[in-house]
Amino acid sequence: MKRTYVGDTIKKVGKKVRVCGWASRIRNHGSLIFVDLRDWTGKLQLVIEENKVGGVDKIGPEYVLEVEGIINERDKNLVNPKMATGNIELEAEKVVILNASKTPPFPLDGDGNDISEDIRLKYRYIDIRRERVRNLIEKRFKLMMYTREWFEKNRFTEVQTPLLTVSSPEGARDYLVPSRIHPGTFYALPQAPQQYKQLLMVGGVDRYFQIAPCFRDEDPRADRHSGAFYQIDVECSFMTQQEFFDTVEPYFKDVTEALTDKKVKEYRFPQIPYIECIEKYGTDKPDLRFDMFLVTLTDEFRKSEMNIFHDIECVKGIVVDREFTRKEIDDLTHDMQREGAHGMVWFAIENGKLSGSMVKMFNEDLQKSILDKVEKAGYKITGEKQYIFAFGDTHANACRYAGILRSRMGDLLGLKDPNVLAFAWIVDFPMFEWDDKNKKWDFCHNPFSMPEGGLEALKTKDPSEIKAQQYDLACNGYEAASGSVRNYHPLSFIEAFKVVGYTEEETRAKFGHMISAFEYGAPPHCGFAPGFDRLMMILFDETNIKEVYAFPKSNAQDVMMGAPRAVDKADLDILGIELKKDIKKKS
């Protein structure tokens, strides 16, 4: 008899079927046994009478079963509304145990958040049976399919680029692969297909995309998968930055509507200049679901009677509509100190006036001025109790701490609506930043970005004043994508690298193929690369990137497979590699 999937049994009432799957729950009443049978498509209750079908009292959790029987409609009082198949059940006539199972190392019925990650990953093949993991695997496939179809419809061509390639200047450490045929040399796994996609533009591909694996040897973060991750890599020819936004922005709206019940907060996406973004939100990846803006109080603090602020570079604060106890403020201060802040100053606003222990250090004019700035920053003085929290530090740090606190307050006050996606383009990034440690200019983001003003600007302007035609897509506090208009002129390409200390010879030695390609008629082009895994997290409410992979790495290790691991000496000999003696080997 042909196998029926559990999800299809609803259409088979009154018919005899054969189903296969795992025993997820067993309720044994002696001579009557209920088993919830699970396969990829769902769960179905089996009703097994011991005297009709023998040997079934041996069935344990996660046993693999093949069952034949009749699909019956349940009596009204026996319907289980929590199950998709809750109004039917299978009356078993024949039960075959295809395979036994050891008791699973952890329960499979919850979302798994309360189980330690390393044990879930060690037994990932069991964890995948969990409904949440199973659903995410399916959603990932749907996102992949939707993405390919969307880009195809919009005249893009997916091109696969090499995985064994050379080191690129993205900035992270490379994963190196030794070459056997050419001993002593190494491939690098691509940190991104950046150079290939630009060379595809020179080749006339015009609109390229690829769901591309990228390899970076970085330390992990909750939103950064260690080792390898996926980007939706995109590049277009003959487009300005605005034309590019016009082209790709609909993708995010369409994919949100097609795969989720969420709403896009603002479409077309707002475009926020980088400097304004830092001033207003304290970060270049703001959560725009809620309005809470940084307010600059530098002047007021400098003029206050508090000596430590007289020479302060910057004071940035936020206003929170909530009452705080002294202990809560102490805890917040402690949290912020752990982020690196020296301290946190605060005022209460009550009946339109400042209060709190600091107030006496500020004369009435300064107090008025503070309240003025608060209102100008977009806050309303409500009359209810409000609090100002502020940080004094370098400009970058003051913004950073206020931005971190802004995000925490968004969580605390429940302002981050999970059903809203607030996308925004962050534009006008600086091209260069001063590297104080090495006392030289460095690329702020992508070295292949076109500087605003081109070669002329590079030659005449101070590096600090040059903007890049570079942009990020921020969404709900994440960097969802990053891209730029590319520097496609050989001369300005070489000139840009000169600013960060490369001679023309050095640049040609490293990027000869790029410069050479640009010399043979490179079209103007631009692109970006949304993080596929980040998009998964944003669309499906996951806060740890490992959840959106079938087989995630944890701290750059596959604890299930035991990778990476040591290799035999013979294998190293073939490659001409000898390990240093003091390396601690992991077996």
Place this chain on the structure above:
RNA sequence: GGAGUGGUAGCUCAAUUUGGUUAGAGCAUCUCACUGUCACUGAGAAGGUUGCGAGUUCGAGCCUCGUCCAUUCCGCCA
């Protein structure tokens, strides 16, 4: 490389002010009973080198030092 948090039964967690008999509970497991459960129920049982090593003490899960592991953050990083 640095900081925070954590490591006690298969899983999730307890174990009181410097520390005090035999380290507890829920879930899971095993045994028995049960024909309408769906987180089945009831009765019982088993389950531990408290990550590892040293120290302090009459006595350490708890205090000290070292070490290992995990995780989050900083550094790093489109």
